[in-house]
Amino acid sequence: MGALFIGLFFILIGWLVSARMKSKFKEYSQTHLAKDLTGAEIARLMLADNGIRDVQVVCVEGQLTDHYNPANKTVNLSHDVYHGRNAAATAVASHECGHAVQHATAYSMLQLRSAMVPIQNISASVLNFIFMAMVFGGFFAQSILPWGTAILIMIVCYGVFALFAVITLPVEFDASRRALAWVESRGIVTRQEHDMAKDALKWAAMTYVVAAIGAITTLIYYVMMYLGVDRD
Numbered sequence: 001m002g003a004l005f006i007g008l009f010f011i012l013i014g015w016l017v018s019a020r021m022k023s024k025f026k027e028y029s030q031t032h033l034a035k036d037l038t039g040a041e042i043a044r045l046m047l048a049d050n051g052i053r054d055v056q057v058v059c060v061e062g063q064l065t066d067h068y069n070p071a072n073k074t075v076n077l078s079h080d081v082y083h084g085r086n087a088a089a090t091a092v093a094s095h096e097c098g099h100a101v102q103h104a105t106a107y108s109m110l111q112l113r114s115a116m117v118p119i120q121n122i123s124a125s126v127l128n129f130i131f132m133a134m135v136f137g138g139f140f141a142q143s144i145l146p147w148g149t150a151i152l153i154m155i156v157c158y159g160v161f162a163l164f165a166v167i168t169l170p171v172e173f174d175a176s177r178r179a180l181a182w183v184e185s186r187g188i189v190t191r192q193e194h195d196m197a198k199d200a201l202k203w204a205a206m207t208y209v210v211a212a213i214g215a216i217t218t219l220i221y222y223v224m225m226y227l228g229v230d231r232d
Contacts, residue, residue: 006221010214017210021203025064028088028196029080035188039081039093046097046182047075055100059083066092068099070114075100087189091197094183095204098175109170120164123157130154151226158219165212172208176201 037045043057055073059082060066066077075096081089102110130150180198183189189197 006214006218010210010217014207014210014214017203017206021200021207022064024200024203025088025092028091028200029084029086031087031193031196033085033087033090033188033193034190036085037090037188039077039084039089042090042183042188043075043077043093043097045186045188046094046179047100049182049186050097050101050104052100052104055104057082064092066096068096068103070099070103070110073100073103087193087196088200090183090189090193091179091200092204094179094188094197095175095201098178098182099171101178102171102175107171107174109167109174113164113167113171116160116164116167120160123160127154127157148226151222155219155222155226158215158222162212162215162219165208165215168208169205169212172205176205 040057040059047053047055047057055075057075057077059079060076062078063080064078066081068075075093077093077096081092083089099110101107130153134150180194180201183197184194
């Protein structure tokens with residue numbers, strides 16, 4: 001029940017932060033960019049300025065589905081960002097290109113996060129197996145896998161999640177820093193547009209902060225639970 005409460009609490013906080021972020025992006029989408037450039041044009045310009053010529057800028061379905069894919073070297077922008085000529089589109093497009101610059105310059109934290117992806121996927125599979133065994137196996141599962149051992153395995157898995165979430169923070173903040181520095185130095189935005197882009201990226205970063213705090217809190221909860229079981 002404790003884990004469920006923690007999960008629900010951070011889901012609520014995450015929803016509130018996400019709602020605020022979407023509200024900010026909607027507000028800043030109303031401000032037409034003085035330079036009259038689309039998100040796609042800004043992305044290609046930022047890539048070119050950083051000497052990156054092997055990354056494609058493509059349009060993808062969905063809202064706020066923007067991301068950089070290091071596997072196939074693509075900056076994926078949602079329709080509103082790809083075609084948008086506003087402060088919000090500028091913020092998102094340049095931020096995703098910030099990840100492309102990180103990749104091209106072998107930014108250590110991005111490399112570490114990428115290396116952890118398969119480990120995190122394995123941890124998720126292990127957790128799913130344990131939860132399924134607990135729900136459907138009942139006391140039979142406990143005879144094979146004692147609670148103390150099960151919780152210890154869960155601690156390791158949640159430790160991976162927490163570490164991944166913490167490593168994600170400097171990756172995201174650094175991408176935003178690169179993006180804001182470039183749009184300002186390149187004269188892409190006015191002072192007002194720069195402040196809007198900065199605020200939009202701040203709220204986007206907050207979603208990662210909430211996720212990291214939630215992951216750490218869940219990890220601490222299971223550590224305390226394991227210590228209780230161990231004492232018993």
